[in-house]
Amino acid sequence: MSAPGVVFRARALARRYRMGEVEVRALAGVDLDIGAGELAVVAGPSGSGKSTLLHLLGGLDVADRGSVEFEGRDLAALPERERTLVRRRRLGFVFQAFHLVPVLSALENVEWPLRIDGVPAAECRRRAAEALAQVGLAERTAHRPDRLSGGERQRVAIARALVHRPAAVLADEPTGNLDSATAAAVVGLMESLRRELGTTFVLATHDPALVERAGRRIRLSDGRVVEDTGAGAAP
C-alpha cells in the first residue's frame, strides 16, 4: 500500500519489448514515488524508457516485472474493465501528436471522457466548455481539430485530460510538436492548472527547457533512474 499523499508508486518496474528478432529492454528496475500535486518531468534521451514508464504508470501496459500502484491500487492486478475505469475517471492523458478525434469538435473531444462515463449530456457540455475556457479556448469550442493550430490542439487535449478532474495527468512529449513559445505557454498552463486544481502531472520529455522548469526531474538512461531531484516531494 502506498504512503499517504503518494499517487504513483513504482517498484522494480521492468519491461522488455520484442522488435522483430531483437529484444529491447525498455525499463530495467525502476523505483519511484510521485506525490499528489507534483509536476514531475521524466527526462532522458530517446529509447531511455520515458514513454514506457508513462504507459505503465497509466495502466496502458503491464510490466513484465515489478509493480505500479496508483492511488494505492496495483494496476496490473486489476481486471481490464477496472483498469479502463481508472483511466476514464482518475487519469488524464496528453500525447505528443494530440490524438484528438478528427470528426469531433473541440467541445465534443473534451466532453468524451464524461459522455462515456454516463454523465448527462447537458452537464458534459457545461463542464467541457469550462475546461476549454480554462485553457483559453472558450471561443474555439465548435472548431474541429483540423481548424486549430498545434498549440490549440494541445490545449484541447489538456482540457480533455482534465475535464473529469483526474488525480493525475500523464503527458508524453506534450510539447514535442510545438514551437518553443507555444511549448512554454502549454507548460505554463499545466503548471497553473496543477496549482489551481492540485492535479499531479507527470511529463515525459527530452525538451531541455521544459526539464529546467520542472520542480522535480527524473532522468532515465537505459531504463534506469539515474537522477531524481526530489523523490516523493511536492515542489
Added chain:
Amino acid sequence: MIFFALALRNLARNRRRTAATLGVVAAGTAALVLTAGFVRFSFDGLREAMIHGGLGHLEVATRAAVEAHGAAALDRPLAAALADWRPLRERLERLPDVAAVGANLQIVGLAQGADGASASFVGVGVEPDRERAMGFETKLRRGAGLADAAPAEGEDEVLLAAGLAATLGAAPGDVVTLLAAGESGMLNALDVRVAGILSTGVAELDTRYLEVHLATAGRLLESERVSNLLIGLDDTRATERALAAARAALAGSDPELAVTPWTERALFYEQVQNLYRGIFWFLGAIVFVLVVLAASNTLAMTVMERVRELGTLRAIGTGRGQLAALILAEAFWLGLLGALAGGALGLAATGALNAAGLRMPPPPGAVDPIDLQLAYVPEAFAGAAILMVGVLLVAALAPIARAVRLSIVEALGHV
C-alpha cells in the same frame, strides 16, 4: 446517441468507400424487394388463376364423394353425387362474401368427330351465367361460348379444348358425338355442336378437356344430380370466414356434406409456393454473403485506418464494449441507409418494370405468356431493412474483434 453521431461522421470521412458499401447494401435490398414482389405476383397470379380457372374458392360435395378420392382430387364419383342441390345453392348464395354458387357435373367418356376420329375426354357440365358471376374465365380461342340458358334437346353445344379439337378434327359449327356411362351404368351417346374452342391454360389438359352446359351433361349422364357446388367469393381473403359460414350453414345435412377450401384442393399451388420460397431463400443467402463480405471489408478498413484513434479512445477510458458499440453503430447506419436507398430503388424498379409491360414466358405446364406485374410487398421492405441491418451487424463482428484486441500502446504508436 454520441456513438450514433460519431459513427455517422466517421462514415462521412471516406465518402467514396461508404457510398460503394451503401451501393452494395442497396442493391441487395432492391434485389430482395424485387424478388419478393415477383414471388408475390406469381403466388397471387397462380392462386387466382387456379380459383377462377375452375376450382372456386370453396367446394361443396357429399362427404362420400370427397372421401372417395381425397379432398385434393378434382374428380368426384357420380355414385356419390349431390341430389336435390338447388335449395342448398339458394342457402349458400345468401351467405355473406359469396358472389355466386355454380353446379358442376363431371363427365368422363369418349368423343368422336365427324370423320370418325375419337379420343377420351374429361369434361364438366357448367352453368355459364354462374361461372361468369364467380369470375371464372373461359379462354376462348375460336367460336363462341356456351349460352346461359339450358339448351333444348337436340341443340346441345360443347366447348372443346384446343388439343382435343385437333385430335377430333373438329371446328366450331361441327358436330361431335359424346359417349359416357350414365348414372344407370348404361352407355349413352349425345350429338353436340361445337360452339367454340377453348384453352385450359394447361397444355396436358388441353388434349382431353371439354365443357358443356350442365343440362347437356345431365342429359348425357341421365342424371339430375351434380358432382359438386363451387362457391365463388367476392374476395379470396374472405376464404376462411366464408368456409366457417358455409360449414355452419350445412352442418347436419343428410347426406353429410363436406366443404373444402381451395387451399386443400390446389396441391400444385403449395408445391409452387415451396419452390419459390426455396428460390427466394437461396437468393437471400447469396445476397447475405455478398453484403457481409463487402461490408466486412469496409468496416475492417475503417478500423485499420483508425488504429491510433481507437488506441487513444481506449487510453482515455473508452471501454471495449463502447468501442464495439461505436463500430456497431457504423454498421447500423450502413445497413439502415443502404436498406432505405435499396427500398427506394426497389420501389422505383418495381414501378418501372410494371410500366414497361414486359411479358413472361408461360410458366411450366401453362400455354399462355403472362404479363409481368411485380407486387408491392410492404413487409418485404421492412423485412429487407431489418435483414440488412442484421447483416451489417454480423459483418461488423470481425472488425470489432480486431478493434477490441488492439494493444493500446501499439495502437498509440501506430503510423
